[in-house]
Amino acid sequence: MALAERLADLREARFKGRVRIAYEQFVSMLDRAEVAAHALPPGAPIPDFLLPSAEGRLLSTAGLLASGPLVITFFRGDWCPFCMLTLAALEEILPEIHAAGGTLVAMTPETGGRALRAKRGHGLHFEVLSDVDNTVAMQFGVVVNPPGSYRALLSEAGIDLADRHGNPDGFIPLPATYLVDREGVVRHAWIDLDVTRRVEPATILDALRFLSSADGGR
Amino acid sequence: MDLTQIRYFLSLARTLNFTRAAEACHVTQPALTKSIQRLEEEIGGPLLLRERALTQLTALGQSMLPLLEQIYLAAERAKEHAAGLKRQIASPLRIGFTAEAPMAPFMPVFAELAAKLAGFELCLVDGSDAGLSDALLHGGLDAAILTGAASLPDRLNRWTLFTDAKVLVMPPDHPLATAETVSIAALDGATVICRAPDGAMAKLLALALQEHGVCPATRHQGGTTSQVLDLVRAGFGITLSSALVALPGGLLKRKLSEHLTHDVVLAAVAGRPFTRATDAFIKLARAREWANAAGETEACPL
Numbered sequence: 001m002a003l004a005e006r007l008a009d010l011r012e013a014r015f016k017g018r019v020r021i022a023y024e025q026f027v028s029m030l031d032r033a034e035v036a037a038h039a040l041p042p043g044a045p046i047p048d049f050l051l052p053s054a055e056g057r058l059l060s061t062a063g064l065l066a067s068g069p070l071v072i073t074f075f076r077g078d079w080c081p082f083c084m085l086t087l088a089a090l091e092e093i094l095p096e097i098h099a100a101g102g103t104l105v106a107m108t109p110e111t112g113g114r115a116l117r118a119k120r121g122h123g124l125h126f127e128v129l130s131d132v133d134n135t136v137a138m139q140f141g142v143v144v145n146p147p148g149s150y151r152a153l154l155s156e157a158g159i160d161l162a163d164r165h166g167n168p169d170g171f172i173p174l175p176a177t178y179l180v181d182r183e184g185v186v187r188h189a190w191i192d193l194d195v196t197r198r199v200e201p202a203t204i205l206d207a208l209r210f211l212s213s214a215d216g217g218r
Numbered sequence: 219m220d221l222t223q224i225r226y227f228l229s230l231a232r233t234l235n236f237t238r239a240a241e242a243c244h245v246t247q248p249a250l251t252k253s254i255q256r257l258e259e260e261i262g263g264p265l266l267l268r269e270r271a272l273t274q275l276t277a278l279g280q281s282m283l284p285l286l287e288q289i290y291l292a293a294e295r296a297k298e299h300a301a302g303l304k305r306q307i308a309s310p311l312r313i314g315f316t317a318e319a320p321m322a323p324f325m326p327v328f329a330e331l332a333a334k335l336a337g338f339e340l341c342l343v344d345g346s347d348a349g350l351s352d353a354l355l356h357g358g359l360d361a362a363i364l365t366g367a368a369s370l371p372d373r374l375n376r377w378t379l380f381t382d383a384k385v386l387v388m389p390p391d392h393p394l395a396t397a398e399t400v401s402i403a404a405l406d407g408a409t410v411i412c413r414a415p416d417g418a419m420a421k422l423l424a425l426a427l428q429e430h431g432v433c434p435a436t437r438h439q440g441g442t443t444s445q446v447l448d449l450v451r452a453g454f455g456i457t458l459s460s461a462l463v464a465l466p467g468g469l470l471k472r473k474l475s476e477h478l479t480h481d482v483v484l485a486a487v488a489g490r491p492f493t494r495a496t497d498a499f500i501k502l503a504r505a506r507e508w509a510n511a512a513g514e515t516e517a518c519p520l
Contacts, residue, residue: 033259038220047297050334050498052505056326058334058498111377113507130505135296138289141220147262166377166504169285171219 003089003200007082011196014081022149027194029147030174036191039141039176044186046072046178047139051107051129054116059105059129061184068101069187069211070180071204074131074142074173077110078118079159082195083175091124093201100205101212107131109173111166134171142174142191179207187211223257224290226250227265231283234273288489299494309335309495314343314350314362317443318419319482320382320462324363327502335495346417354487360496366483375488380508384422384478385471387447388456394472401475402430409455411438413446422478423458430476482508 015023030036040046050060064070073090075083087106090097097104104126108115111130119128137143146154151170154161161170175195179188188207190199229239230250240247258265265279275283311331315321321342332338343350343359350362351370363379370376386400394400394408405427412420427434438454440446446457451468458478465471484503486492492500 029259029262033256035219035256035260038222038256049296050299050501052502056330056502056506058330058502060334111504113505113509115505116507130501132501132504133289133292135289135292138219138221138224138293139297141222143219145219145260145262169289 002202003086003198006085006089007196007198010081010085015196019153022147022153023196026147026150030144030193035141035144035174036193039174039189039191040139040178040186042186042189045184046070046180046186047136049136049139051131051136052115054119054128054130059127064103064105064127065180065182065184067103068182069103069208071097071102071104071177071208072180073104073106073177074137074140074175075106075108076172076175076195077108077114077164078121079154079157079164080195082198084118084122086175086198087118087124088122089201090204091122091126093205094125096205097208100209102208103127105129107136107173109134109137109165109171111164114164131173133165133167134169134173137173140176140178142176143171144174145169145171177204179204179211181211219257219260221290221293223253224286226253227257227286228283228290230254230266230273231275231279234275236273284489291489291491295491295497299492299497309337309498310339310341310360310493311495311499312341312343312358312360313499314345314353314359314364316347316350316362316364317344317413317417318365318382318460318480319363320460322462322464323380323508324503327499327506330502331495331498335498338495346414351485354485360493361484361486361500364483364485366481370483370485373488374485376483376485377504378481378483379503379506380482381479382482383461384419384458384480385461385473386456387450387459387465387469387471389451389453389468390470391453392456392470394456395470397472399473399475402426402432405434405456406432407435409438410434411440411446411449411455411457413440413443419458422480426476426478 046061048061050058053059075087078084090104094104106126106128109131111132115128115130131137134143162168175192175198177190177199178186181187192198226243229242233239233242236247236251240250243250261282263278264276265282267274267276328340347364350359350364351374353359354362355371355373366378388395394404410423414420438449440449447466447469450457486500
């Protein structure tokens with residue numbers, strides 16, 4: 001089943017009444033604020049970063065790019081079932097990503113071992129980095145400030161972003177995915193405003209394969 | 219939101235003038251205005267009041283200013299640090315450790331910093347919560363590991379990393395060593411040794427004894443942890459220690475049936491530019507799963 005269908009089923013089951021209204025208001029706000037248009041675009045170099053992996057290792061941009069093209073996907077945390085469904089779909093194509101010479105990395109603002117919990121709890125075999133305080137997501141231009149109505153929903157559901165992030169901001173990353181070439185330049189940016197509607201993993205894989213073949217297997 | 223929007227807003231907050239802010243940011247005024255409007259849309263309200271020739275921050279703008287300044291500085295520093303990584307410059311890290319905080323769980327973090335940061339130089343400083351807080355505020359330390367037992371100054375950011383359980387430490391021939399678990403009540407009439415009367419450990423013990431109506435016969439005091447443990451080994455009495463501290467030979471740990479714990483807190487000065495090593499240390503410490511890290515640390519067998 002395509003990711004779009006799985007997300008649609010989950011959306012149908014979860015987003016009802018005021019939950020749906022609050023979430024749609026959030027997405028509308030992002031649309032009006034033109035956030036997608038101002039995220040890091042294709043052709044731009046990605047920022048140099050040094051972030052902790054789920055296992056407590058420090059991983060740098062240069063280190064990750066040393067193996068080849070990079071697929072970077074931002075996700076909110078293991079509290080978001082849509083995010084975890086998307087990561088599970090990416091896990092399914094991980095062997096093909098590797099076969100195409102790529103490396104997959106997921107980034108979350110979650111701290112306190114939650115990156116490790118997301119990785120182990122969902123059987124993920126790619127690096128999951130803690131983007132502490134969203135500093136890297138900010139440099140990608142994919143950080144958003146959820147409106148009060150949406151924050152209230154999260155709070156009612158027992159999702160304490162201040163505790164999870166270790167800061168009171170409550171900012172979360174857009175569900176964005178980037179394909180970056182060996183030189184650290186963005187080749188594709190899939191900026192999904194709506195966490196329930198993500199780019200299909202097959203699309204990412206096609207782009208990666210095209211990039212790898214264009215690079216001539218360097 | 220993106221850093222460009224934030225940079226424009228910060229310039230506007232400084233100049234309170236759209237023309238001057240646009241010039242300072244090397245963009246046209248319409249571009250700056252549009253960017254601010256987008257930011258206001260995302261934040262959910264006006265950040266500036268535009269009244270004829272007068273521009274001023276709204277209450278929302280004033281409340282968002284320190285937060286956005288911090289975010290911008292953090293992102294800029296992150297860029298500098300990553301660039302510094304390539305240039306292989308020295309990476310000093312001065313960390314204060316309160317006596318009651320176990321060091322062992324932090325070793326993997328220090329090892330990772332040493333492995334990944336060229337020129338990493340670690341300097342550990344011993345002290346009390348109050349003394350270390352003071353040193354932090356005055357720039358003598360980059361970060362500190364505290365017990366968090368007392369309230370910390372507002373200027374310090376603090377993150378609770380994990381909760382440290384306390385155990386009793388005694389020589390093998392001590393009367394209380396026969397049981398695996400000891401109750402507080404059994405300390406009535408015992409000789410206890412603490413490192414400092416105003417330390418978190420001493421306070422924790424005093425509180426526990428008071429709650430159970432227990433009174434030790436004698437209280438000795440050692441100047442350092444090493445001195446306290448030497449006194450214990452020499453038969454002067456028993457002491458309280460972190461379950462995670464590695465003990466020298468000839469000493470045993472016994473669990474307490476009444477759980478005594480305190481938080482292990484990471485503290486750093488809010489808004490201060492960090493060195494590359496400090497930034498990496500704080501990120502590693504905040505991202506880490508400490509509960510298991512603390513549990514997996516090799517402690518002396520009971």
